[in-house]
Amino acid sequence: MRFGRTATTCPGCGGIKVLAFYDAQRRPACATCTGNKPSYACVKCGREDSPHGRKCAPCVLAERATELLTDTTGRIHPQLQPVFDTLLAGPRPQTTLYWFNRSTGPGILRAMAQGEIEITHAAFESMPSNKTVNYLRDLLVAVGVLPPFHAELERVTPWLNDILAGLPKDQGDVLGRFARWHVLRRLRHQEQAGTATHGAINGARASIVATARFLAWLAAHNTSITAVTQTELDQYAVEHPGRAHAVVAFLAWTARTGLTSGIKLPTHQPPQPEVTLADEDRWAQVQLLLHDDTIRLYTRVAGLFTLLFAQPLARITRMRAEQITAHEDGHVTVTFDTFPIELPEPLDRLVLAQLARRGQASYASHPDHWLFPGGIPGRHLVTENIRSQLVERGIQPSTARKAAMFQLAAEIPTPILADILGLAPKTTVRWAALAARDWSQYTALRRQPR
Numbered sequence: 001m002r003f004g005r006t007a008t009t010c011p012g013c014g015g016i017k018v019l020a021f022y023d024a025q026r027r028p029a030c031a032t033c034t035g036n037k038p039s040y041a042c043v044k045c046g047r048e049d050s051p052h053g054r055k056c057a058p059c060v061l062a063e064r065a066t067e068l069l070t071d072t073t074g075r076i077h078p079q080l081q082p083v084f085d086t087l088l089a090g091p092r093p094q095t096t097l098y099w100f101n102r103s104t105g106p107g108i109l110r111a112m113a114q115g116e117i118e119i120t121h122a123a124f125e126s127m128p129s130n131k132t133v134n135y136l137r138d139l140l141v142a143v144g145v146l147p148p149f150h151a152e153l154e155r156v157t158p159w160l161n162d163i164l165a166g167l168p169k170d171q172g173d174v175l176g177r178f179a180r181w182h183v184l185r186r187l188r189h190q191e192q193a194g195t196a197t198h199g200a201i202n203g204a205r206a207s208i209v210a211t212a213r214f215l216a217w218l219a220a221h222n223t224s225i226t227a228v229t230q231t232e233l234d235q236y237a238v239e240h241p242g243r244a245h246a247v248v249a250f251l252a253w254t255a256r257t258g259l260t261s262g263i264k265l266p267t268h269q270p271p272q273p274e275v276t277l278a279d280e281d282r283w284a285q286v287q288l289l290l291h292d293d294t295i296r297l298y299t300r301v302a303g304l305f306t307l308l309f310a311q312p313l314a315r316i317t318r319m320r321a322e323q324i325t326a327h328e329d330g331h332v333t334v335t336f337d338t339f340p341i342e343l344p345e346p347l348d349r350l351v352l353a354q355l356a357r358r359g360q361a362s363y364a365s366h367p368d369h370w371l372f373p374g375g376i377p378g379r380h381l382v383t384e385n386i387r388s389q390l391v392e393r394g395i396q397p398s399t400a401r402k403a404a405m406f407q408l409a410a411e412i413p414t415p416i417l418a419d420i421l422g423l424a425p426k427t428t429v430r431w432a433a434l435a436a437r438d439w440s441q442y443t444a445l446r447r448q449p450r
Contacts (some may be wrong), residue, residue: 007049018051057093059073064097068106069113077113083145105136121146124330134249135376142378150191152201156184159205164210171215174259179208182253196270197314198382225254237265277396277403282307283396290346292393297373298381299389302355306397310404311336313383313397319371324355375398 010017012033018040019028019064029047040048042056050057065087071077087096108127111117124137140146147326160179183204190196217236218224227386233251237244244265254260286307289300305311315336324342325333332348333340343351354371361382370380387397 007051016047019050019146052094052097057097058088058355061093061096064100065430068100072115072210073155079145080109080113080120080146083109083140086139086143088150103132105132105139108133108136110341117326117348118344119145120151138379139377143297150196153191153196156187156205160184160208163208163210167212167215170224172212175208175212175215177257178211178250178253182249195318197318199314207249210243211250213240214247214250216367221275226259228260231265266437267326267444275406277399278402279407282400282407285393290350295393296389297350297354297357299386301347301350302372302386303390303395303397303400304350305334307395307400308347309334309336309341310401310408312401313349313381313386317381317383317386320369321355321371322369324351324371326352326355370390 007016007018009015010019010030010033011027011123012023012029017030020033020040021029021034021036023029023034031040038046038048040051042048042051042059043054044059045056047056049057050305052231067074069076069084070078090096102349110118111121111396112119119125119140121137127133134151137146138151141148150270160176164176164179168174171365187201187204190200207401214236215225217240218228218232221232223229224234233311248265251264255264265347275392286304289295289303289307302316305316316406323335325335327333332343334343334351334352335341372381372386373379374381390397
């Protein structure tokens with residue numbers, strides 16, 4: 001009598017086999033243990049746990065990948081060897097085979113292996129910018145074939161050149177120097193530190209646009225950045241209050257470089273943060289994420305990091321696996337900045353489960369250093385992916401973070417809170433003031449003998 005064709009552990013040999021027969025003890029067992037022909041085994045390697053026709057999926061994948069990446073000498077192209085290794089090491093060979101059959105990306109790889117297309121960023125820049133080309137480029141970067149690059153950041157330079165081309169020479173010269181030596185330089189540093197987020201790049205673009213408008217306003221009023229007076233600057237702030245704040249960084253740069261002297265826009269103290277989420281509602285949201293298994297695991301973990309530790313989603317999605325530590329005594333800690341924090345149950349189990357699942361989003365992301373890997377090779381999840389799922393459950397991340405900050409600032413001295421959560425000291429001081437706790441004497445008290 002035969003059973004279904006699903007591979008599981010054979011009670012006889014312990015292998016993962018198709019238990020299609022009964023053994024002498026009337027137990028479902030594999031063909032080998034029952035003396036039958038192994039008709040479900042791969043004809044090449046004999047495994048039965050990943051069928052793909054007469055062969056198993058790993059064997060088929062190895063053949064297809066070899067054919068795809070072989071150069072004109074009949075060997076795997078040396079530069080593409082990391083691609084071959086990554087494709088074969090993926091957890092789901094069927095997914096890779098599906099990509100082979102349905103995407104035009106493998107055709108580009110084939111042309112590269114044959115020397116028809118150069119294996120360079122320049123080659124990709126000459127191709128149409130679409131999901132397939134961008135995914136393949138990210139894959140080659142993720143496995144080390146191409147040097148790192150930040151796609152969104154790289155698009156800023158041609159965008160800037162288009163803006164400069166439409167400006168008078170004197171305005172374009174000033175804006176170009178500011179954009180390249182201050183704005184883009186800062187973005188490059190953020191890229192190296194892994195903090196060049198979508199929001200940071202959009203903010204840089206906004207700063208450049210605001211500066212271009214300011215320079216145009218000066219020209220319309222028969223002046224320039226080197227001749228502008230404080231009176232004219234005040235007039236601009238009155239006429240365009242929304243734009244004035246965006247050129248503060250530009251004016252600070254002009255002062256440092258000697259283009260201006262003794263003028264500045266009035267700065268406004270940021271408003272006191274508001275907490276609109278009641279404490280009982282916040283803890284109800286914590287309980288929801290702790291126990292509702294219908295919510296995706298990564299969304300639960302990220303949401304809990306926001307609700308409990310006041311971490312912004314943009315920072316959570318950039319967390320690395322090494323920030324989680326499982327200790328020999330069973331405790332699990334997370335390090336957001338300087339000091340590790342011990343995680344309570346059952347959050348510790350959720351975090352370990354997420355750590356075990358990292359790299360499963362894409363065959364090209366395994367192994368992965370991100371705690372929240374995305375579907376694009378080598379990239380982490382985008383914040384909107386998590387934010388939208390939390391909002392669907394009635395959790396507003398910004399509101400939740402403010403509520404968490406309010407409680408933490410009331411319970412933890414500001415110097416410690418800044419080190420634990422990776423916040424600026426002035427930020428923790430503002431929250432401590434809102435929570436009606438003055439920790440200014442904390443350091444002095446620590447020095448006193450007990």
